[in-house]
Amino acid sequence: MLQSPYVTSYLTEHFGNDEFTTLDGYERLGGYQAARKALTEMSPDDLIELVKASGLQGRGGAGFSMGMKWSFMPKEDDRPKYLVCNADESEPGSFKDRIMLERGAHQMLEGILIAAWATGAAATFIYIRGEYSFPADCVERAVAEAYEKGYFGANAMGTGFSHDVRVTRGAGAYICGEETGLLESLEGKKGQPRKKPPFPAQYGAFGMPTTVNNVETYSHVPHIINKGIDWFRAFGTDKSPGTTIFGVSGHVARPGLYELPLGTPLSEIVFEHAGGVPGGRKVKGVIPGGMSMPILPAGLLDVPMANEFLREQKTMLGTGGIMVMDETTCMVRVASIISYFFRDESCGQCTQCREGTGWMNKIVERIERGAGEQSDIDVLLDVAGKMEASTICAFADAAAWPIQGLLRHFSEDFIAHIGGRKCPFPESFEL
Ligand SMILES: Cc1cc2nc3c(=O)[nH]c(=O)nc-3n(C[C@H](O)[C@H](O)[C@H](O)COP(=O)(O)O)c2cc1C
Numbered sequence: 001m002l003q004s005p006y007v008t009s010y011l012t013e014h015f016g017n018d019e020f021t022t023l024d025g026y027e028r029l030g031g032y033q034a035a036r037k038a039l040t041e042m043s044p045d046d047l048i049e050l051v052k053a054s055g056l057q058g059r060g061g062a063g064f065s066m067g068m069k070w071s072f073m074p075k076e077d078d079r080p081k082y083l084v085c086n087a088d089e090s091e092p093g094s095f096k097d098r099i100m101l102e103r104g105a106h107q108m109l110e111g112i113l114i115a116a117w118a119t120g121a122a123a124t125f126i127y128i129r130g131e132y133s134f135p136a137d138c139v140e141r142a143v144a145e146a147y148e149k150g151y152f153g154a155n156a157m158g159t160g161f162s163h164d165v166r167v168t169r170g171a172g173a174y175i176c177g178e179e180t181g182l183l184e185s186l187e188g189k190k191g192q193p194r195k196k197p198p199f200p201a202q203y204g205a206f207g208m209p210t211t212v213n214n215v216e217t218y219s220h221v222p223h224i225i226n227k228g229i230d231w232f233r234a235f236g237t238d239k240s241p242g243t244t245i246f247g248v249s250g251h252v253a254r255p256g257l258y259e260l261p262l263g264t265p266l267s268e269i270v271f272e273h274a275g276g277v278p279g280g281r282k283v284k285g286v287i288p289g290g291m292s293m294p295i296l297p298a299g300l301l302d303v304p305m306a307n308e309f310l311r312e313q314k315t316m317l318g319t320g321g322i323m324v325m326d327e328t329t330c331m332v333r334v335a336s337i338i339s340y341f342f343r344d345e346s347c348g349q350c351t352q353c354r355e356g357t358g359w360m361n362k363i364v365e366r367i368e369r370g371a372g373e374q375s376d377i378d379v380l381l382d383v384a385g386k387m388e389a390s391t392i393c394a395f396a397d398a399a400a401w402p403i404q405g406l407l408r409h410f411s412e413d414f415i416a417h418i419g420g421r422k423c424p425f426p427e428s429f430e431l
């Protein structure tokens with residue numbers, strides 16, 4: 001499943017090798033040297049500056065600078081500080097973290113240990129999606145091995161620094177991937193996002209200063225420490241350095257995970273790495289970054305996969321989950337599935353989100369079954385527009401953007417359903 005051996009890969013370089021999943025094997029392959037170097041030779045401030053200068057951006061969806069986030073942790077504060085590793089990965093189309101947990105748990109733990117030293121954190125909570133039982137087992141085993149060897153707990157690596165790690169399993173709610181929904185769930189409460197400010201760096205897990213990063217983001221850190229900023233910046237673009245793991249699914253010959261530099265053209269990923277659409281059919285549209293990111297039509301696939309370029313096309317990298325749809329696809333059906341998901345997963349706190357997701361789904365389903373009116377398109381755009389930037393968390397934006405994207409590029413599909421009073425794509429997929 002993992003298409004790893006490209007020269008550009010470093011995160012997944014050893015993923016076919018079972019040795020990499022055990023602590024001894026990981027160390028034989030050079031593991032934990034970066035943590036040892038960080039904890040014994042580098043000050044927390046040096047580390048923060050290094051990660052800032054590397055340009056590493058979060059790989060959980062928002063693309064925020066990891067070093068900047070670390071620097072927000074208050075220094076003059078006696079409260080215990082915490083880290084969270086976000087392994088909730090519930091975005092449809094995204095499956096990279098699962099493989100990182102199954103095959104690269106020590107790489108991630110090493111990144112966590114370095115982040116803990118940089119931020120002065122006393123403990124890390126690894127929050128894993130409820131359905132990921134095997135990945136969670138893999139992480140628990142790796143944590144136990146690392147404790148046994150003295151890499152976590154009191155006097156970590158014999159340095160006098162103490163850091164604990166706890167693994168928590170979620171219960172299968174998409175909204176618990178949003179960092180403050182996650183914190184609520186971690187504390188044993190209903191997973192409903194918090195109003196911000198205060199941000200987690202001031203008031204996070206159990207009210208303590210907290211930094212939340214994604215599984216993949218932590219996993220880049222040991223490589224940056226070992227090989228340096230220039231090496232890291234040689235991958236990717238000026239503004240978006242490094243590689244990332246693209247997950248490709250849908251109508252392609254070789255679906256799977258591909259670690260490639262940021263800025264790789266979407267067309268190269270779809271046609272060369274994933275083998276294009278089978279059966280000689282053409283691509284109709286591609287979602288570039290998980291289901292909440294607006295779709296791109298076939299004519300825009302040359303876009304480099306980095307936020308500075310994707311934003312120009314009114315979409316974003318998100319989690320790098322690329323979903324390919326061929327020419328038989330009904331884009332109203334796609335809108336119907338997407339709007340159903342968001343209606344179902346809204347936590348219901350904000351009116352715009354709770355009502356907006358419900359109305360969008362109702363209208364799209366009406367159009368899909370041939371009972372829509374021309375005015376429905378304007379109402380859909382109006383509802384989606386009112387959901388943007390007006391709620392407690394970005395879920396409502398994530399629900400509105402894909403519908404706006406489908407209407408921007410595929411309005412003819414909606415118009416054909418309304419005019420013809422039925423779906424004109426009999427071969428389109430069903431779930
Ligand atoms: C609705 C919603 C769901 C999210 N789900 C995830 C998720 O499953 N995993 C993740 O790492 N980040 C998710 N995020 C982003 C997190 O809130 C947060 O930005 C991220 O964990 C920070 O890590 P990073 O800076 O390393 O990317 C989600 C955000 C929203 C709004």
Ligand code: SF4
Nearest residue numbers: 347349350353391395
């Ligand atoms: S935007 Fe939606 S998911 Fe986020 S807090 Fe409001 S109701 Fe809940």
